Amino acid sequence: MxxxxxxxxxxxxxxxGGPLGLIDGxxxxxxxxxxxxxxxxxxxxxxxxxxGLFLGENVLPEHFPRLLLIAIGVLALLLPxxxxxxxxxxxxxxxxxxxxxxxSTFVTMGCLLIxxxxxxxxxxxxxxxxAAVGLPLLWGxxxxxxxxxxxAIFTGTVTYLFSIVLSVYFEPxxxxxxxx
Amino acid sequence: xxxxxxxxxxxxxxxIIGVILIGVIIGxxxxxxxxxxxxxAIALLIPFTIPMTPIAAIAMLAGLYCAGTFGGSITAILxxxxxxxxxxATALDGYPMAKRGEAGRALGLATISSVTGGILSLLxxxxxxxxxxxxxxxxxxxxxxxxxxxxxxxxxxISGKSSIRNLIAGFVGVFLSTIGIHLTTGVERFTFxxxxxxxxxxxxxxxxxxxxxxxxxxxxxxxxxxxxxVRANVMKLPSRQDFxxxxxxxxxxxxxxxxxxxxxxxxxxxxxIMGYNEARRWSxxxxxxxxxxxxGIAGPEAANNAATGGAMxxxxxLGIPGSVSTALILGAMVMHGLKxxxxxxxxxxxxxxxxxxxxLIANLAFMAIGIAGAKxxxxxxxxxxxxLWPSVLVFAIIGSYAHSSxxxxxxxxxIAGIVGYFMLRIGFGPAPLIMGLVLGPIVEENFSKxxxxxxxxxxxxxxxxxxxxxxGLTILSLAxxxxxxxxxxxxxxxxxxxxxxx
Numbered sequence: 001m002x003x004x005x006x007x008x009x010x011x012x013x014x015x016x017g018g019p020l021g022l023i024d025g026x027x028x029x030x031x032x033x034x035x036x037x038x039x040x041x042x043x044x045x046x047x048x049x050x051x052g053l054f055l056g057e058n059v060l061p062e063h064f065p066r067l068l069l070i071a072i073g074v075l076a077l078l079l080p081x082x083x084x085x086x087x088x089x090x091x092x093x094x095x096x097x098x099x100x101x102x103x104s105t106f107v108t109m110g111c112l113l114i115x116x117x118x119x120x121x122x123x124x125x126x127x128x129x130x131a132a133v134g135l136p137l138l139w140g141x142x143x144x145x146x147x148x149x150x151x152a153i154f155t156g157t158v159t160y161l162f163s164i165v166l167s168v169y170f171e172p173x174x175x176x177x178x179x180x
Numbered sequence: 181x182x183x184x185x186x187x188x189x190x191x192x193x194x195x196i197i198g199v200i201l202i203g204v205i206i207g208x209x210x211x212x213x214x215x216x217x218x219x220x221a222i223a224l225l226i227p228f229t230i231p232m233t234p235i236a237a238i239a240m241l242a243g244l245y246c247a248g249t250f251g252g253s254i255t256a257i258l259x260x261x262x263x264x265x266x267x268x269a270t271a272l273d274g275y276p277m278a279k280r281g282e283a284g285r286a287l288g289l290a291t292i293s294s295v296t297g298g299i300l301s302l303l304x305x306x307x308x309x310x311x312x313x314x315x316x317x318x319x320x321x322x323x324x325x326x327x328x329x330x331x332x333x334x335x336x337x338i339s340g341k342s343s344i345r346n347l348i349a350g351f352v353g354v355f356l357s358t359i360g361i362h363l364t365t366g367v368e369r370f371t372f373x374x375x376x377x378x379x380x381x382x383x384x385x386x387x388x389x390x391x392x393x394x395x396x397x398x399x400x401x402x403x404x405x406x407x408x409x410v411r412a413n414v415m416k417l418p419s420r421q422d423f424x425x426x427x428x429x430x431x432x433x434x435x436x437x438x439x440x441x442x443x444x445x446x447x448x449x450x451x452x453i454m455g456y457n458e459a460r461r462w463s464x465x466x467x468x469x470x471x472x473x474x475x476g477i478a479g480p481e482a483a484n485n486a487a488t489g490g491a492m493x494x495x496x497x498l499g500i501p502g503s504v505s506t507a508l509i510l511g512a513m514v515m516h517g518l519k520x521x522x523x524x525x526x527x528x529x530x531x532x533x534x535x536x537x538x539x540l541i542a543n544l545a546f547m548a549i550g551i552a553g554a555k556x557x558x559x560x561x562x563x564x565x566x567x568l569w570p571s572v573l574v575f576a577i578i579g580s581y582a583h584s585s586x587x588x589x590x591x592x593x594x595i596a597g598i599v600g601y602f603m604l605r606i607g608f609g610p611a612p613l614i615m616g617l618v619l620g621p622i623v624e625e626n627f628s629k630x631x632x633x634x635x636x637x638x639x640x641x642x643x644x645x646x647x648x649x650x651x652g653l654t655i656l657s658l659a660x661x662x663x664x665x666x667x668x669x670x671x672x673x674x675x676x677x678x679x680x681x682x
Contacts, residue, residue: 030606034348041355044370051365059628059636061362061369068355075348085665086342087672093341093607101605102401109397109598112573116594120587124578127590131573139400141566150567155574162578166231169585 023080026097034076038069045069104139111138123173125163129155187533191541196236200538203243204545210244211251212263212557213568215399218248219611222508223387224572226515227579234516235531239538241512245505246298246488246542249448250550253290253481254557258283266448266484269456273469273476280472284416289426289477291550292418296430297482298543301438301489305496306536308442312497313525321629322641326650328623331444331500333654335615336661341607343661349608353616354623356381364628376588383511385580385593386617390610392576393597396569398604417551418474426478429459437483441490447503448484448491455483489539496520496532499622504611507618 045062083090111134119127132151141147162168163179172178191197203225210221222241229237252267257274270290277286319327335350336343359370360380371377418426433455440451459479460469469476491502499521501507513520518531525532550557580593600610634640641647 026606041370048367048369051367059364059631061365061367063631064624064627065355065358065369068351068358072348072351072355075344075351078344079348082342082344085662085669086344087665088668089341093345096341096604097606099605105397105400105601108400109601112393112594112597116587116590119577119590124581128574128577131577132570135570135573136566139566139569141564146564146567150570154571158574158578161228162582166228166582168578168582171585171587 022084024083027082028080031076031079034079035073038073038076042066042069108135108138111135120171121174123175123177124170125155125159125177125179126173126175128158183529184533187530187535188537190235190530190534191239191537193236196239196538197541199232199236199240200243200541201545203240204247204542204549207244207247207249207542208251208254208546208549208553208557209560210263211248211267212254212560213563214255214261214263215395216568216572217264217391217395218245219387219504219508219614220391220395220572221248222505222512223384223391224575224579226384226387226508226512227582229512229516230582234513234518235534235538237516238509238513238518238535241509242492242535242538243542243545245509246485246539247546247549248505249484249488250291250294250298250481250546251557253294253477254287254550254554255560257286257290257477258554266452266480266487268449269452269480269484270477272456273472273474275472276470277472277474277477282472285418285422286472286477287550287554288416288418289422289474290481291547293426293430293433293478293481294485294550295543295547297434297437297484297486298489299540300431300434301441301486302536302539302543304438305489305492305539306532308493309497309532310525310529312493313522316498316522317526319522319646320633320644321626322634322644323646323650325623325626325630326641326647326654327498328500328619328626330650330654330657331494331619332616332623333657334444335612336658341609343665345607346609346612347658349603349610349612350616350619353613353618354620355616356386356613357617357620358624363625376586381617382580382583382589382592383515383617384583385589386596387508387511387614388576388580389593389596389598390600390613392572393593394600394604394610396572396576397597397601399565399569402565422474426474429462429475429478430482432458432462433479433482434486437486438490440483441487441502442493444494444500444502447505448487451487451490452480452484456480458483485543492535492539496535497522497525499524501615501618504614507615511618 045065048060048062051061078085083094086093115127115130115134122130129151132155133147136147136150159170159179163170170178191200206221206225207218210216210218221244225241225244229240232240248264249266252262252264253270253274254263256262256267256271257278260271260275262268262271274286274290277283332350332354333347335346357380359377361367361378362369368378376382436454436458437448437451440454441447456476456479459475460466463469463475465473465475487503488505491506494500494502495506495510499510499519501510510520518524576593576597577590580589581587583589603610603613630641642651
């Protein structure tokens with residue numbers, strides 16, 4: 001039996017709830033990332049300015065966050081061994097994290113970030129119109145007779161409600177789009 | 181009595197009744213739609229309440245909270261797809277009954293049990309909240325700190341994939357609440373030079389990101405689901421025979437649900453599962469459960485709706501949320517300038533009666549709406565996901581933006597959503613993080629005060645009996661999941677040994 005087959009068998013055993021190692025690889029990485037982040041934030045807290053003389057008698061501003069970072073760090077160190085403790089619920093975590101992330105999820109994330117990035121430039125109204133038209137298209141909707149009335153009526157109503165009824169200021173953007 | 185009348189009068193305004201009804205309709209809609217949840221709807225609705233009076237805003241959110249829990253039962257019964265997690269147990273008997281051609285009867289049983297559970301828990305809210313507030317008003321900061329710590333420790337046992345992950349998420353939530361200017365010393369903490377963070381991480385965009393955007397990203401790879409529909413006749417109110425059969429189940433589940441709701445962090449889902457299990461345990465027809473019997477619907481439905489009233493008890497009396505939805509309502513109360521806790525009930529006791537009246541109206545309204553519109557609400561699942569989720573995104577964008585008309589808040593929403601999506605994948609739920617974010621300021625404020633009073637000594641704090649009690653409860657609460665894990669492991673080993681033996 002070669003090494004690849006061994007690895008495959010071990011993965012299969014893990015999937016079927018067979019014997020597991022002492023520590024779980026992905027959770028060890030997660031724990032290390034969390035501990036490193038806690039360490040970094042602890043270090044950042046060391047750079048907080050000193051409070052004034054009278055205020056210094058209070059609990060120092062870094063005191064409470066540091067306690068939390070220590071608690072998170074200690075709990076994170078338990079993560080690599082969690083699969084041996086949570087035998088019933090552990091398969092759910094494994095199933096959830098091993099499910100592939102679809103390309104559509106990454107594309108949706110990317111488009112969301114781009115939309116937020118250009119939002120201030122194109123203005124609030126156009127941002128929500130792009131969201132209402134873009135997401136259906138992104139997710140494979142091609143029935144224009146559905147998309148256009150939906151986008152027009154829905155975004156129109158929401159814009160009217162927030163801009164006119166609730167008096168929320170809408171950034172007009174470079175196109176100067178505003179209801180007021 | 182005068183206070184009660186004043187409280188009722190605060191809600192008797194047609195505009196407030198109108199917003200409660202809107203909250204109820206949105207709640208039933210959201211509850212009925214698989215994927216959308218009450219916390220998500222509350223998060224998306226909070227920005228709409230900005231121009232409202234505090235009482236109208238909280239009444240609307242409370243109406244949505246009650247109705248959202250009930251709404252899930254409609255799709256659980258008619259299409260075997262619980263619209264909300266608390267309705268999952270209802271599907272076990274509701275759907276088989278509907279398949280037998282008794283969909284109207286199943287819906288009627290669910291509605292009456294929900295309303296009864298909801299109203300009984302409201303009566304307990306009315307009695308328990310002032311009593312609890314009277315006790316809590318004597319608490320010093322040390323007791324409050326210990327109580328908030330106990331509430332945080334309860335995160336270990338709330339439903340989720342892992343106790344350790346729930347606790348980590350809860351502590352991360354508390355940590356995020358420390359971002360911004362430290363109120364006692366005026367020192368900037370973890371702002372990294374971003375001016376918008378001086379006042380702290382914006383609460384509403386974080387909520388919307390974690391609940392709405394993370395779920396939207398999760399849905400991006402789910403295909404269109406086609407549900408097998410059961411033909412729904414007009415909803416039938418339970419017959420006298422059915423009433424006789426379920427009355428003790430409803431009473432028992434209402435008590436159980438209210439108690440579970442009162443416990444910090446435990447919510448309607450846990451109540452519903454326990455309500456179903458208890459209904460089965462007490463029944464002399466145990467073997468019929470799962471085949472569509474009335475007790476199997478009444479048990480979880482009475483319990484999950486009773487949990488809503490129960491969860492409002494610690495929220496209003498202590499300022500400690502009883503569930504994730506009440507954590508959001510608590511956040512909305514703070515946003516509207518209210519400080520939930522014993523002093524609110526001491527100084528404005530009419531507020532409790534107003535909330536009671538609003539939730540009572542919501543319960544009666546969803547009964548009427550449920551009876552009239554169950555068939556219509558079950559059709560909501562026909563809305564294509566390519567229209568439903570873009571609508572959620574539009575509300576998420578506008579809802580995040582509306583609070584301070586700032587695109588920075590939309591950035592926070594988007595980042596919280598992406599982080600929330602990856603958190604979900606690796607077993608961290610948004611609920612503990614939000615509970616931590618809400619509890620954070622209470623924990624820190626009382627921790628700081630208690631440390632000053634007790635000369636920075638935790639041991640000195642523990643000389644107070646209530647502090648000792650809450651610390652003891654915290655240890656018990658943390659030990660609970662460890663004990664269950666050891667038990668589960670022992671059972672698994674036993675099972676494997678038996679298999680090997682065979």
